[in-house]
Amino acid sequence: MSRGFVKEDDQEETPLVPPRADLPEGVTNFVTENGMAELLAEKQALIEEKSAIEASTEQEKRIASNFINAKIRLLDERIAVAKIVNxxxxxxxxxxxxxxxxxxxxxxxxxxxxxxxxxxxxxxxxxxxxxxxxxxxxxxxxxxxxxxxxxxxxxxxxxxxxxxxx
Incomplete structure (x- = not known):
C-alpha cells in the first residue's frame, strides 16, 4: 500500500546515524591489530545492545533496532575494507x-x-x-x-x- 494512505502516527522516522570518522575516498583503511580488535568489540557491543532493547511499544523497538542496524552497517563497511598493518x-x-x-x-x-x-x-x-x-x-x-x-x-x-x- 502507498505510504500516502496511512495515518501520520504510523510513519516511522528514518534513523539519523552519525557518520564514522572521516576516511577520504581512495585512502586505505589501515588499522593496528588493537584497532581491529576495538572495531570488532564495538560491533559485538552493538549486537548485544540490539538484543537487549526494551521499549514500551513495538514501533519504539523497531526504531531503536533500525538505528542500531544502521550503525552496524556503517561499522561492517569499515571493517570490510580494513587492512591490518603488522x-x-x-x-x-x-x-x-x-x-x-x-x-x-x-x-x-x-x-x-x-x-x-x-x-x-x-x-x-x-x-x-x-x-x-x-x-x-x-x-x-x-x-x-x-x-x-x-x-x-x-x-x-x-x-x-x-x-x-x-
Whole structure:
C-alpha cells in the first residue's frame, strides 16, 4: 500500500546515524591489530545492545533496532575494507603507520608521545592520532633527530623526533 494512505502516527522516522570518522575516498583503511580488535568489540557491543532493547511499544523497538542496524552497517563497511598493518614489519628506524613517536615540540622542554593509528582508533585523549592528520603526514618518513615543520596560519611549529618505537 502507498505510504500516502496511512495515518501520520504510523510513519516511522528514518534513523539519523552519525557518520564514522572521516576516511577520504581512495585512502586505505589501515588499522593496528588493537584497532581491529576495538572495531570488532564495538560491533559485538552493538549486537548485544540490539538484543537487549526494551521499549514500551513495538514501533519504539523497531526504531531503536533500525538505528542500531544502521550503525552496524556503517561499522561492517569499515571493517570490510580494513587492512591490518603488522607493526613488526615496519622500518623500525623510521616513522610509519603504527609508530609510537616521542616529540619535542617547539621550545617546550616536556616531550610528547603519540601513536599514529587508523581513523577509527584515533583519540587525542589517549595520544593516538590519525595517520591522515596533518601532523602525522609531516612525520611519516622521518627518523630520530630529524625535524618536521607544520605550517600554521601565524607560525611554523617544529617537531623534533626524539624516539620511535613500534
Amino acid at each position: 607493526l613488526s614489519e615496519q622500518p623500525q628506524d623510521e616513522i610509519r603507520f603504527g609508530a609510537t613517536v616521542t616529540l619535542k615540540i617547539g621550545t617546550i622542554s616536556k616531550h610528547q608521545t603519540y601513536q599514529l593509528v587508523g581513523v577509527d582508533e584515533a583519540d587525542i585523549s589517549k595520544n593516538k592520532i590519525s595517520f591522515i592528520s596533518p601532523i602525522a603526514k609531516i612525520l611519516i618518513g622521518k627518523k630520530v633527530g630529524e625535524k618536521a615543520i607544520l605550517k600554521l596560519a601565524k607560525e611554523d611549529r617544529i617537531f623534533e623526533i626524539m624516539e620511535i618505537c613500534y
